[in-house]
Amino acid sequence: MGRLEEQLASVLDKRQHIAKRRKLVVNSPNSIDFSSNDFLGLAQNTALRQKYLDELNALDTILGSTGSRLLDGNSQYAIDLEQRIARFHNADTALLFNSGFDANTGLLSTLPQKGDIVIYDELIHASVHEGMRVSRAGRLIPFKHSDVNDLNRVLTDICPTNKNVFIAVETVYSMDGDVVPLVEIVQLLKKYWPQRENGYIIVDEAHATGVYGENGRGVVCQLGLEKEIFARLHTFGKSLASNGAAVLGSNTLRDYLINYARPLIYSTFMSFNNLASIKCAYDILECGETRPIQRHLHNITQQFREAIQLPTGTLLPSDSPIQGIVLNGNAPVRALAGYLNKRGFIVKPICSPTVPKGQERVRICLHGHNTTEQIDALVGSVHDFFNVQKTNVTVPTSTSNALEPAKL
Numbered sequence: 001m002g003r004l005e006e007q008l009a010s011v012l013d014k015r016q017h018i019a020k021r022r023k024l025v026v027n028s029p030n031s032i033d034f035s036s037n038d039f040l041g042l043a044q045n046t047a048l049r050q051k052y053l054d055e056l057n058a059l060d061t062i063l064g065s066t067g068s069r070l071l072d073g074n075s076q077y078a079i080d081l082e083q084r085i086a087r088f089h090n091a092d093t094a095l096l097f098n099s100g101f102d103a104n105t106g107l108l109s110t111l112p113q114k115g116d117i118v119i120y121d122e123l124i125h126a127s128v129h130e131g132m133r134v135s136r137a138g139r140l141i142p143f144k145h146s147d148v149n150d151l152n153r154v155l156t157d158i159c160p161t162n163k164n165v166f167i168a169v170e171t172v173y174s175m176d177g178d179v180v181p182l183v184e185i186v187q188l189l190k191k192y193w194p195q196r197e198n199g200y201i202i203v204d205e206a207h208a209t210g211v212y213g214e215n216g217r218g219v220v221c222q223l224g225l226e227k228e229i230f231a232r233l234h235t236f237g238k239s240l241a242s243n244g245a246a247v248l249g250s251n252t253l254r255d256y257l258i259n260y261a262r263p264l265i266y267s268t269f270m271s272f273n274n275l276a277s278i279k280c281a282y283d284i285l286e287c288g289e290t291r292p293i294q295r296h297l298h299n300i301t302q303q304f305r306e307a308i309q310l311p312t313g314t315l316l317p318s319d320s321p322i323q324g325i326v327l328n329g330n331a332p333v334r335a336l337a338g339y340l341n342k343r344g345f346i347v348k349p350i351c352s353p354t355v356p357k358g359q360e361r362v363r364i365c366l367h368g369h370n371t372t373e374q375i376d377a378l379v380g381s382v383h384d385f386f387n388v389q390k391t392n393v394t395v396p397t398s399t400s401n402a403l404e405p406a407k408l
Helices: 003-017 046-058 069-073 076-088 100-110 126-133 148-158 182-192 251-260 272-286 291-307 330-342 372-388
Strands: 093-097 117-121 139-143 165-170 199-204 231-235 245-249 322-326 348-350 361-365
Touching: 046 272, 076 093, 076 245, 076 272, 093 100, 093 251, 100 126, 100 199, 100 231, 100 245, 100 251, 117 126, 117 148, 139 148, 148 165, 148 182, 165 182, 182 199, 245 251, 291 322, 291 372, 330 348, 330 361, 330 372
Parallel strands: 117 139, 117 165, 165 199, 199 231
Antiparallel strands: 093 245, 231 245, 322 361, 348 361
C-alpha cells in the first residue's frame, strides 16, 4: 500500500471510530420501503412502466445523448418537454439539468452578480451551498430555519442596499420534512421591496413535486405564488421515478443559465430514454392519475402522526411524508434503524455531519404504496424499540428547531 492509500485508510478508520463512515447498501427486496424518495410509488407503478415502454418504442431517434446540450445533445423533443413542464407548473420557461444538484449548483453559482447578497435557510441543501461557495456573491448570510422573524432581522441589517438580494429556501425540507412559511416570506419581502426592486426568492421544490398542489404541481402553485418567485427548481428523481431537474423562471433567466451555468454547459446532456421517462411521468400527473395516490399519502401521514407516541422532543414537527425520529448521537439512531431493519422495514439513520451533531435521526419516508396496516406495524415496532431501550435512549436536549411535543 502506497503512502496516499495509507493516509486515506487512516482517515476512513477515524470516521469508522466515531460512527460516521458511510457505506453502500443493497436493500432487501422483501422489506417494506419506508426510506426511499419514491413518495408516489411511481417507481413500481405498472401503468407508468407500460407508458414508458410504449414511448420508447414510438421514439424515432437514438437513445443516447451524444454530447453537451450546447453542442450535439439538444433536440426538439427536449425543447417540447421543457415547454410542457413550464405550462404544467405555471411558469414562463423551464430549463432541464441532469440532476437537482447540478441545477442548484448552476443557479446559485452564476445568478448572484458581483457583490450581491444571498440569504439562505440554515438547513438548505448541500447543492445550494456548493453553488454559493463558488459564486460572486459579496455576502452569504444564513437565517434560522423557517424563522420569518430572524429573516426580518437579517433584512433589517442589510437594508437599504443597492445590491441584489436572493433568499434561498426549500418548500419541503429533505431531512426535517417541514413546509416553508412561503406566504409570510413573500409578504416580508414586499415590505422591503414593494415593487420587487432587487429582492428575489429562489425555491427548491424537490420534495414537494408530485406531493403538494393540484396534480402535484408543488407548494408554490398550491399557494398561487408563481408570480412572486424568481426561480423554482423541480426534480424528477423522487416522486416522478426518473432523474434530472428543471429550473423554472423567465426567458431571460433561461438564456442566462444556458450561457453561464457550467453544470449545463460542460456536461453530457441526459439521454432520450431519460427524457422519455420524464415525459411519461408528467403524462401521469397531468391526467390526474396520481390524485388518489396523493390523498392516500397524506392520509397515512396523518395516521402515522396520530398513532406514534414518543418521548417529548423526539418526533420532528412535520406534516409531510418525511418524518424524523431524533436521538442524540450516531450510535442510537443506528441502533433504532438496525432494530427496524431486522423487523423488515427499510429505514436509514441520518448521522452527523449530514445533520447537526445532537440532531441525528432515523428518517422515515411514507409512500403511496404503503398500506395502513404497514403504518400500524411500523409504529408498533418503533414503540417496541423504545420500550426495550427505555433506559438507554438519549433524546435531544436542545435543537435549532422547535420540536413538537410528542404524545406521551
